[in-house]
Amino acid sequence: MTEAEIKALYLRELHKIAPEVELDKIDPAIDLREQIDLDSMDILNLAIAIHESTGVDIPEADYPQMASMSGCVAYLRSRST
């Protein structure tokens, strides 16, 4: 997956979880739990959605890396090579 594809996937799934969030205002580097008040259930749903779209198995210990877009991109790129 390219970086752009991962970003598109991430934003699409984030929109499903938090439909009220304006995606173009998301700072990719900042943890969404602080930025838009996502909770552990939201992060879990994000991890599940990303797993289902990419097939990458994400251990629970790595969930925190799903909490920012940059973190997720870096994580998926490292896992898919």
Next chain:
Amino acid sequence: MADFLMPSLGADMEVGTVLQWLVKPGDVVKRGDIVAVVDTEKATIEVEIFQAGVIQKIVVPEGEKVPVGTLLAVIAANGEPVTAAAAPEAKPKPAVAAPVVKAPAPPTPSAPRPVVQKPAEPHRMRVSPLAMRVAMDLKVDLAKVKGTGPDGAITKADVERAAKAPPPAAPMAAPTVGPAPGAQAKPAVGAADHHATMRKVIAAAMARSKREIPHYYLGTQIDVSKALAWLQAENLKRPVTERMLYSVLLLKAVALATRQIPEMNGFWIDGTFKPSEVAHVGVAISLRQGGLIAPAIHDVGTKTLSEIMVNLRDLVKRVRAGVLRSSEIADATITVTSLGDQGVETVFGVIYPPQVALVGFGKIVERPWASGGMVGARPVVMASLSGDHRASDGHRGGLFLATIERLLQEPEKL
């Protein structure tokens, strides 16, 4: 023949707006079917029906706001002949044993029932409930919104785009799915006002709670190292899609503890405590737009942790999307609020009437913990109980918290 009334979806609801009918006259319904979508100022609710039969007549049209207890539709019991739409007038009939405790509220003087002009509607538009709600808030005519969602469905973004577009010369002239003119008590409820409305609704319920319920409060620290270690090991065995959150353990422990101390579980109605056989656990879920809502997971005590997790995921998803079911809103018998991994260490909640107890869990913190003469670092949670002193005393409340603590020491048995 039976009446389908605007249900009371929680102690804080006085009026509801019929956003959408999912049935039409002649449709056969069974118990539990979702027949209408209702907006309650706090959430969009999919209203279930509790009798089987055939929809005979729809009395309140889409877009109209009516008080709790108003006749919404008439249902013929199965086998009963359906008198064709030779419409009896839209007046509540001399209620034959209405299923609601409250007498049907009189129609509000501010909302004279407008002539029932049926919006011309050859085909049903596909509109997400969230979009529908936003459309009402923003006064957007859905008939004029172009849908960009799946199968041309209208999404929230579509509605907002339409709201920003310059208004046409004669707004609201065409037949509209929006609120009928005059149906709304207040002049304009903009999106920004939605927050204010939500606060007002919460204010009413919480003020009633503090006025009527003599709260007592208890708290105890619980070592959750065993629970967390068990959960981590369990989740390692599970694929991503089946992993569980820690709060599921809390919900199950609270539900099981109510079996030992039943005075915590049920309703205080008309001066007496009515215990509930099963524990429908309300889960306080905060809304990112502000405010909170506490829908119930049904009969938590008999469900497995995995089942509770599936229910919780589904519930949170629908809360976020702003769509809940009537039974979830109305029938929680006890509420749990868990601050999870963020927030503060202690929470003492306000009981949601007519319930009689609320259990709070603070965030997990690592603390020095003495046990067996040794001090070690353990993950610790402050569990609190807000109890209704009319239904129980502090002694029983203490036993209740102690039971929860004991249950959490044996997570594999939950």
